[in-house]
Amino acid sequence: MTVPSLPTQYVPADVETKLYERWVAAGYFEADPARNPDSPAYTIVIPPPNVTGSLHMGHALDHSIQDTLVRRRRMQGHEALWLPGMDHAGIATQNVVERELAREGLSRHDLGREAFLERVWQWKGESGGRILGQMKRLGDSVDWSRERFTMDAGLSHAVGTIFKRLYDDGLIYRAERIINWCPRCLTALSDIEVEHADRDGELVSIRYSDEIVVATTRAETMLGDTGIAVHPDDPRYAHLVGTEVELPLTGRRIPVVADEHVDPEFGTGAVKVTPAHDPNDFEIGRRHTLESITIMDERAVITVHGPFQGLDRLEARPAVVAALREEGRIVREIRPYVHSVGHCSRCRTVVEPRVSLQWYVKVAPLAKAAGDAVRDGSVTIEPPELAARYFAWVDNMHDWCISRQLWWGHRIPVWYGPDGEQASFGPDEQVPAGWTQDSDVLDTWFSSGLWPFSTLGWPEETADLKRFYPTSVLVTGYDILFFWVARMMMFGLYAMDGVPPFKTIALHGMVRDEHGKKMSKSFGNVVDPLDWIERFGADATRFTLLRGANPGGDVPVAEDWAQGSRNFCNKLWNATRFAMMNGAHVNGDLPAAHSTVDAWILSRLRTVIGEVDRHLEAYDFAKACETLYHFAWDEVCDWYLELSKVPLAEGGAAADATRRVLGEVLDTVLRLLHPMIPFVTEELWTALTGGQTLVRAAWPAVEDSWTDDEAETVITSLRGLVTEVRRFRSDQGLKPGQRVAAALEFGTSPLARHEESIRSLLRLTAPDEGFSATASLPVEGVVVRLDTAGTIDVAAERARLAKDLTLARKEVAQTSGKLGNADFVAKAPEAVIAKNQARLDAAHADIARLETQLAALPSG
């Protein structure tokens, strides 16, 4: 890129793909366990997106954060590995392929297990993993040579290995229990795969006998009732406990039992008990050895009692109510009732509790370790407030149902012998002839729970595993803290002898729309990151997300924000363009005796480097972005570049020094921004410095020698003066470009050395022969006399000065009152008192100045 070829606008499409391909080809993102043995490793494993997924804003946020962390560490010389991959996503993927089959009029059963699985693999090869290509558009600096998939041979081996180990340790067992069942997906679900939502329903009161009335929202389940429960201490029913009543419609006789679970305050204090179709009732039934009658099949179609047989549960509900009404069993009216209903998190179908035989992980010991690792500080959660949620979960975890009645997934490595034997075999073990494998597969989260080490080669002691485990930080949304994070903690600690899978868990929020609303298809407020990448560039998309990523907070995004980020990239582009047009460079040492302006910007730069470091270490991406945004735009572009025009025009040594410092400042700013916005910074940096790549360039160090308080004071004062005079010009209707003759009286002010810059910034010309000051502005210790070549708006200026005067007087009154307060003086810290004293002095000075100015205004 040569100077003349730099267009005036940054066009992301011209550089992004080109640069990404170059980075990958050069192997910049590839980690090597043998390289840099003395520098620390820095590892992040990507939360594996579903193979069915495509990039949405949530990924874009998650990845922008991880890329920022990894790219910075890489620049700091760490051996950085960001490992990519995908999850096979059991139910989700199987559903996709089944839908595809349905269009051909087929079901998976038509194909059979083996052919179906072949079909899924085929789908994966052709249509799956679209998201990987989209990650490249975002600029993710992942190590593609280490891409993994949860169904890879290696990862499947890890699944088999750990299953067998858990099985042998007695931490996996099979049991018949009541579980959440999705009648559409036809599989068991774990507790967290069920989402509860309030739904309008009806509470139906049914008279089971003259003395017992029960209420239910699921009337059809009464067909499976095998008991009635009352509280043991409830006097209303004490005499009935142990007796039997006839169950309406069925003619069956069912016992009345006493159970602590029943709340005597609720309803009539009597509960119908359906052990086969309600978790509470299941427990009650177990305690009182009640019969369990399953009344529905796996599709939730009624299988018992003639008249209702073949009806779907939702059809059976009103049918049962109608039949009961006919028998005169319905008490009074049916009440509308809002209650919480569980839905399958995959397909939204209402979940049906169902008794079945499933595999479980006994979580108590594993969850204990997972909690302790955070409690004892070996793993930290960012932001710390979210640790409470983590504890609430791991400390109260139920055993985890891991079997799914699906075909796509890791088949449970348990075999059954011809004589009813049961055994688990590891992946390298020989299964005896004639034994058949369990037909269920494992919950998708089982294999993703191994992700931080299965991807590195576990159980083999690979070089990668040694070098890159434990990982440094896990970055993910707080929404899958339970689904995924807790599981990785449990498995990591278990498999890796107590070494947790990551040192830090950095949680971020959800991406929301510009009004803070959740993005959803039905609401129509979903923003596609790829659309933004097309229109504003990957950098602008990333910057927008990072800028909104306050620790732990949700991230609202809107097109305006993205435009602002795009504009920022363009600003950097033009600042660099200006610098290059003026010969800025990075060669050689910084000039020893640089100007006050140069000293000021370097001093500020030093502070900014420190602040950016601090914010990034704290996972405060919003503040890191904000700091750089304002420094680059407000200070470098609006002031430093403008101020540098004077020495650059002057030429000679002054220009030489400025060219070098200008190069240094931009070089450093581009380095600092590179982790967040890699493309535009790379393009500009290589052009400006002639360097190879920013990807592996050094991260800026804080240069204490750059600190120069005096220069900062002088330039702050200069800015104050310029702003004040500009304000006057603006108020007086003087056009920005209009030259105005002025005489400057500096007295002893250090700003005297900057007269030329001041005149340049303010478009002030030297007083000529006919000079006649029409306004006099004393500001920052300098008196600026302006010849406005006409009358000024005295009334406007007087009003303005009067307003300022009022404010200053109010300030004096307030501050002196405060300082006159004995309590305040006695109790407030010295610094606060000194600050107030300074404010008082300043207010007094303002009053004097404003009075002088008012007096100096021409009358009329």
Added chain:
RNA sequence: GGGCGCAUAGCUCAGUUGGUUAGAGCGCUGCCCUUACAAGGCAGAUGCCGGGGGUUCGAGUCCCUCUGCGCCCACCA
């Protein structure tokens, strides 16, 4: 039912251990194509910091309370 959090400018959000003049982005008003950038420059306006009470010399910040939201957990027939 339990737990957590939020309420600050038109919108979305910052605001360290209480310190007196509460900030940002976008939006808004006026002027300007000033030779890096109009995706720009300069100047400017805008807040009973949800209501009430308390602690304190001092409260957006701490305590209590009310109101209105949001989220998570839960075996609410």
